[in-house]
Amino acid sequence: MNPYRQVESTLKEILEVIKPLQEDWITRFKIIDELREIVQSIESLRGATVEPFGSFVSNLFTRWGDLDISVEVSYFSCISSAGKKQKQSILGELQRALRQKGGCIRIQFISNARVPILKTVSKWQNISCDISIDNLQGQIKSKFLFWLNEIDVRFRDMVLLVKEWAKANGINNPKSGSFNSYSLTLLVIFHFQTCVPPILPPLKDIYPTNVVDDLTGTKVDAERRIAQVCSSNIAKFRSCRIINRSSLSELFISFIAKFSDINIRASELGICPFTGQWEYIANNMRWLPRTYAIFIEDPFEQPENSARAVSKKQLIKIAEAFEMTRRMLISASLTRNTLLRVLVGPQTSRFLVNHSAGYTSNNGSHYPNPHVQSHRAVQSPLQMQQHRQQEPMYKNSKPSTSQMHHQAPKVEPSTSKVQPQFPKARVPNGPRPNHQFQRRTPSVSQMQPQFWKSRTEGHNVNLGSQRLGQVQYNNQGQMWRPKSDK
Secondary structure, eight states: OHHHHHHHHHHHHHHHSSSSSSHHHHHHHHHHHHHHHHHHHHSSGGEEEEETHHHHHOOOOOOOEEEEEEEEEOOOOOOOOOOOHHHHHHHHHHHHHHHHHHEEEEEETTTTTTEEEEEEEETTOOOEEEEEESHHHHHHHHHHHHHHHHOOOHHHHHHHHHHHHHHTTTTOGGGGOOOOOHHHHHHHEEEEEEEESSSSGGGGGOOOSSOOOOOOOOOHHHHHHHHHHHHHHHHHHHOOOOOOOOOOOHHHHHHHHHHHTHHHHHEEEEEETTOOOOOGGGGGTTOOOOOOOBBBBBSSSSSOOOTTTOHHHHHHHHHHHHHHHHHHTTTTTTHHHHHHHHHOOOHHHHHHHGGGGGGGTTTSOSSSSOOOOBBBOOOOHHHHHHHHHHHHOOSSSSSSGGOOOOOOOOOOOOSSOOOOOOOOOOOOOOOOHHHHHHHHHHGGGGOOOOOOOEEETTTEGGGGOOOOOOOOTTTTTBBBBOOGGG
């Protein structure tokens, strides 16, 4: 088989396994809802909201991905941030409430971190959760990544594949001095910016200033200003770009080749997704004095280095992983098995070893092979929006907690005439769940998460009781906030 065809088919096979199933969405919604109940049970946190962010919001998470959650204690939708001591105190209270409630396999309070977090492992599928306080910066970065995801569907596929490859090669663990997942995502952005023709623009062409500096005033106004600027600039880029028609295998192979000498380049050059260019460290006053093994500048929070945890020793290991993979990808004796040994870790590999024998999912359901998994979220946002416009709205005005009806996100910028939405599940050909299951566990499209809940004085507005599809638009036709926020 042609090497590119072999890589292409194997990459798609890997994606079929690592992309989340409907049960993975359901589990995360359940964890978020349970945390909301616990937060509301704490007297000092009455009126606080629970907001997911990270890869779950940006739709860049795998089946086994972590869940990032921010407890927002700022009232009246104003942008403010609790001090570090206050965050530590709040997380301490939350830790005691979680232990009293039960349901967590492990709870670890990391109080002295740069951003204090409470790390938990849920009883539901052993999903790891990082809980922080007033992490608005994390939320806005997640939305940006979601909007980039909307420009080209290959971006999501590449991020998932690169994260899986990095874990398999032991270079996706900042605790050991290698990359965190955010740095890997920025590397994919940079690769897409430096392809010929480029798939993504320099991020300064989407938002021309440091976004975290513009998180001022009320939260809703700040989000609206940022989203409108991004919406306009993304539409402009899409209208005049030259389409890059590279296959997924071509993009993956060129990504590996581009960074195969990353340790050598990092001695003089930094990676800047904001400008979409390699930049000389000596000429960049934002990065001096140089104290890091590698610079991957956070385009939304300049001049922060997203790869500050990478050590010199681990950078050598990172470069070796890139180079070893590059040599394997151009080998004349390339096979599916040699690819899998390098591209996936043990957790994914066990689903791929015997492709035809099938495998068992987390809840015990058996699938004949990875390509016939029911309830996988595979529809693009545009397909999902078209489907939603035809869906009947729910008649129940006050669904139960178990029904988990959530309002769709309201702050993504419009990049086309059809408003993009959060992906939903599609049930492929094959056995369908029985009627009882459909009644008790709604599809992903029926439980769209309200990521950015509105606030009123002293309590949360329960947007879960609103009908699916009840969407508000501003004068420019951009979907924005639920009606209760107006």
